[in-house]
Amino acid sequence: MNPMDELRAARPAHLGDRPVDERTRAAELAHAMSVPRRTRRRRAAVRPVWGLAGLAAAVAAVAAVAVVVAGNAAPQPGKQAPQAGQSASATPRKVTLSARAVLLAAAEKADRQPDRTGEWWYSSSVSRHVYPAREGGYLVVDRQRNEEWTPRATGGEQWSREQRLGAEPAGEADRLAWERAGSPGEIDVVVPMKKVAPLSLPTASGKATTSHSPLVDGDKVFWLGRNVTMKDLRGLPDEPEKLKKWLLDSYDGHSTESSSVKMDSDDWLFTVSVGLIVDMPVTPQVRGAAFRMLAGLDSVKVIENVTDAEGRTGTAAALRQSDERTGVRESRLIFDEATGRALGTESVVVEPRGPQAALEPGTVSSSEAVLEAGWTDVGPKR
Template sequence: MDELDALRHMRTALAEEEPPDALAARIDWHPDETDGSQARATRSRPLRRRLRLPLAGAVAAALAAGAAAAAVVVSQPGDRAQGRTEPPKEGNVLLVAATNADKAPLGSYWHTRSISGQIFAVGRSAQDFYKVDSRQGNETWTGRDGKGSMFHLDMADVPLTAEDARKWRAAGAPKMARVPDPEGAVGSVFLDMGPRTMTAGPFPVSSGDLAYGLTPAKLARLPTEPKALEDALLNLRGDWHAYSAKRTKEPIRSLRGQERLRALSDVTTALLSTAPAPPKVRGAAFRMLAAQPGVRAGGRTTDPLGRAGTVISLPLKTTVPLGLYTAPKQLGTYTRELIVDPARGALLAVRDLVATPPKGSRPLPPGDDGKPRALAAKNMPDRFSRPGDLASYQAFEVAQWTDQAPPRR
């Protein structure tokens, strides 16, 4: 049974004032009693430094790609970043998540710690390569006035799985792993596999830095009924196209089909993670997502931090990894999944999976030296991937209101 489709046409208002335990019992939803996810959610993972060093011909944008990736922290060597999926549980997990999100307390600061990763293949052939998870993170405290502090977390890159770690050690455990420049320049970049740690900051945060122009004042005025919330978000203006020759700002409601759903899901992800949204707006965002056509709940899985959650699949397939800095130049197709913890009313992670591995090539604008460039499949981080493999991710290790002030270090 697909719990989202089964309850799609029900009035979600029935769940708004219903206690979480009663709702779970009514729809026969049961959390995994052995997952221990709530205990793990409060455990901090050591953060380590990651640095990319360009070789001749690589552009500075390649260094920023990992920091700007929004894809889906990630597993230590020996853990599978994508996790194992179990058979689905009965019940509408998004309505359960919405009810629990409604009950979350407010605080003086919205505190988030998120880690983004891009998966690179190190090697020369499909028969001889290993995968590396290239990671960077941010930790932010945002006050109700939109002001706050942000720290950048520069982390070490790690082999993606235990088998990748074995191949990395067999290659001599290099501290710097060389990969093609994903920006298409002639040259390479290095992934830093060293066990060093670096935290930069604090950097000031202001209302203008918040996603999609959603200042705390605007967030506080958003409707808490899902259909009204969707109508309000459809008025947000931005450059919503995955790829276009000319940047054009337009409201989401001018889009159709997958483009509209993609834009709405991007904004919804921000409301459920980094944006300092009030609890009832967050609950409405879960309900709005549940009502979108084709959104499906799958089975239980683990996110890149090893926390248990439920897969929510979005009916999107794109020629670009959603949110990736190099997205307009990619050559494969990708799908997106959310991982939700209904019991906590929390979005744990977003992950982008390979649907069709990159093939062919595409011309790029000339580089700074005026020479022509082209992006080829051999330059893609996921050039040796198979359908279903992880391409990128963003995990939200912390996303909660708190009265604790940001550190001054």
């Protein structure tokens, strides 16, 4: 059996400017101050995302597999029958893969996805942000659905549709505290910026609003350290080392959000690679190369059986990040191991500081769950 076959056998199954209402502006500014987020697509500035190893790395990954002997157990339905010479109670093997091996396996799955194109690159997601209520001592989750259409052809327009889904108490204890406060239909929350007006979040959902604007310079669709075209994205190198070099040509020692916040190259590569994997219109092979690049970062760990904000179970590639303003957080890319497709992202508070001081360690302060991301010939309703 060659190394790639061994890896397969060991692997477990499993995006200009436009008017913005004050509530949305306040929420986005508050979030920008509270956590370095995965930059979303915006028309005027287009967006950051980025993305090691080939056969030799796969061999190393297989070598890293640790076989753990579980307790005696009878074969379960669907399990392989005992081989000749084994008893029916032969101990099954539980295979534990290293973080590197899991990411390389996800890369292989991503490589196998079909590469069909269409007239539009479409994405749909639900974002969530946590705020402390001004009174009552409870936390509130503000939810919003986002849809975006980016044209494949140059000279067109980008479209987006947003709908507030309503705020709600973050957990059961928060719900009880909200009820004790009279179950207000609008909740005043603490915004971690002194110059932002008080923010009041309605618990009822709002109407969807649609907007559109021309492509930047007529052809720029995303930001990858520099504004790029659809042609640029479709032509990104699909070899991990070449992709890494392409991306690092735009690295200047600071974060993707602010030139005043220092960020080392591994943190930066993780941040931009997450965006690429989640919903960028790159080829499956480039997405696979981004996974392989993550596999080459020693600071990245893998967490299994993570439940995302939509209740789906996946695996997370996680990196601990910190800065003087917000403290320490764990940034996560959640993906489906069985397909290599991204489920979304989340930021978990580890050591709260500054704007996040009111949040307990372990709190998911923000998340984005991907509902759809792919090519379509069906454009937005005009």
